[in-house]
Amino acid sequence: MNLEVTIRRFNPEIDDAAHDELYHIDAEPMERVLDVLNRLKWESDGTLTYRKSCAHGVCGSDAMLINGENRLACVTLVKDLKSTKIKIEPMPGSPVIKDLVVDQSAFWRKYEAVMPYLVNNDPPPETERYQSADDQFLIEESTKCILCGACTQSCPSSWGDDEYLGPAALLKAYRFIFDSRDQAGADRLNIIDNNKGLWKCYTIFNCVQACPKEIDVTKHISALKRKVVSERY
């Protein structure tokens, strides 16, 4: 099938503002949008710039706005778009470095802000720390997160408030607060129990729709809200 691919371009060394460029290319329905971008770059326009690595949805490099939704280019097939017109833009809500590459430094700062590591100050046992299968199940969905940024950068609350931690960071907080082996839950709750954290989430569900790993992010944020309400107020 012949595709009309419109790509939002911005070269910081040349352009004052971003502009759209139209490409025509033949593609198979089962091809990934990333394959289409690769062929455009390798065969016709080497200046086209985007991040990529694993190409099958586990590394999180190639989140971008595809036909109006944040998606990974490597898990979106041409046929999924149900159109011969594809519009590809950088994810909204972050400064653009070049073409489809966005500056995610604020995203990573927020991730680091929630103490994203297991804290357990007891001396480690001779064996593993035991954890019941039920306790493991409680955090399993949250551990699937690949930190691609598709959720946070589709969240209107995040767009509207640069200081809001956003869904990805809150999900990471959940992953440790609900880990039966962790001891720093109270510290993390202090970090997120405010209007730049949990209470900035208005359950809009954009994050759930955007997540390429099908994580119900809002469910996890709601569980944190319930925990805070039941334990603190």
Add this chain to the structure above:
Amino acid sequence: MARFNHDIVIVGAGLAGLRAAVEAADQCDVAVISKLHPLRSHSGAAQGGICAALGNEEEDYPLWHAFDTVKGSDYLGDQDAIEVMCNDAPRAIQEMEHYGVPFSRTKDGKIAQRPFGGHTRNYGEAAVRRACYAADRTGHVCLHTLYEQCIKRKVRFYSEFQMLDICETDGVVCGIVAYEIRTGDIHIFNSKAVMFATGGYGRAYKTTSNAHANTGDGLAIALRHHIPLEDMEFVQFHPTGLYRLGILVTEGARGEGGVLRNASGDRFMERYAPTVKDLAPRDMISRFMYQEISEGRGAGPKKDYINLDLTHLSLKQIESKLPEISTFAKIYLGVDPSKNPIPVQPTCHYAMGGVPTNVDGRVVIDEKNTVMPGFWAAGEVACVSVHGANRLGTNSLLDLVVFGRRAGKDMVQFVKETKGKMPIQSDADKYVKEKLSAVLARNTGEPVGKIREELQQTMMDNVSVFRTEETLSRACLEIKKLRERAKNTVVNDKGKEFNTDLLDALELDHMIDYSQTLIESAYNRKESRGAHAREDFKTRDDQNWLKHSLCWMDESGHTQIGYKEVNMKLSQENAKFVPKERKY
């Protein structure tokens, strides 16, 4: 240009690099350089497990694990290194759990374990449950956990910096030259210790499970500094890549009970490996799959794939133990594995060879294992060698955390014992600057993508699962032509900021360098062992070839081959370890 100073510079932020960083962070000033954000590293794509003889599910011992690893390596693995790894494995996995890895659990809360290819109980009696896992995203959770531990320890990361050279002063490695992708600036890092954890090189092949980033940069840079590459002829093809795409489907799918079937539904591995069947090692299964296909029993309209059948597993088992690969099959092939078998074919997966090191991760540069001061390597870029001629599934993640830690410890010791840093020579970045200028200055020539595609096709056609003198001679000629053509690549993007077009050109040069050592080492080895299957020399020849290959390359691309003894420590202590024919 900036000058950065650290005690230790680690290049690569997969499991080996991060594990080393965790080890050294509290005692030294550590920097980790990575061409990607660390969490984009390809360790995160590992699926099925990380093994240790924990005995959580059934009786198991490190010595059984060592036996399987030695036999799996087709006796080319160094037995001192294998002993170190298998003995350290239970501690290493428990430590990963203490760091926070969310392993799947047994009913009583221990780390769950499942069978994997080539791992057996009591020296080959039957498959054993040795692979610790977190569903089929084990690499992902291990990568995230180690990155988290680095954040906790405030490790300094330089993300999206591409290392382009190492700095060497009077034979001592004392830093690196790196290209900052965002700005296009060239920086020099001066350190007492440099560690390569730059990963594998599967992108030299057309069909691969490897990420776009796996272009073997560290290997080519080591070669340029007159360091040989060891056992490059041994490249693992994983039996179950998604048809035509090469995306990995974990061996854990067979560990959970999945079976391989040919066009007529015959479970052919019962014929080839009667004891462990579909859990035979990867080199053997890949060969038998091709044998089925070449004898006309392949599935599909072109009779060119094999079916991986999971339809007899319960939906719950697929959803809880194999959710990722189930999603991949649905997305990329439109196949629901609970209802229909998954079309698979072997895919280039793992490099057994690499930069030679000793068990402390120190790079060694000749037949006598002479250490190159200031230089360490671990992980897929390195060759310790624990995998020999064929790696067993789940031994790679183990290799990363065991030898990443050992390299970290050894570097700390070295930093403490070494007073000052060696100075960087004034022309240390000359090579890189001239190279970048030359690539950017060319306005006519061939596109990088075209040459890379031909390289990938050449490697696939001539140097994959089966090799002959004829295919390897052809590849030798082709690679020399590609090398000449690559001198005249042209890039469209002439800018400084985020110039991925330029990076593609630099990576292509790296790919050509190590691919040539791979081809020449394969041409030279006139026997079949592990993943190196010569149709013109079908059997293993211990009398002449129980030895490691070393391949050097000079500036003009000429190679020279040497050999190194295999360490046979365990076979001298225990008759079970003496080489014999591999049967499963």
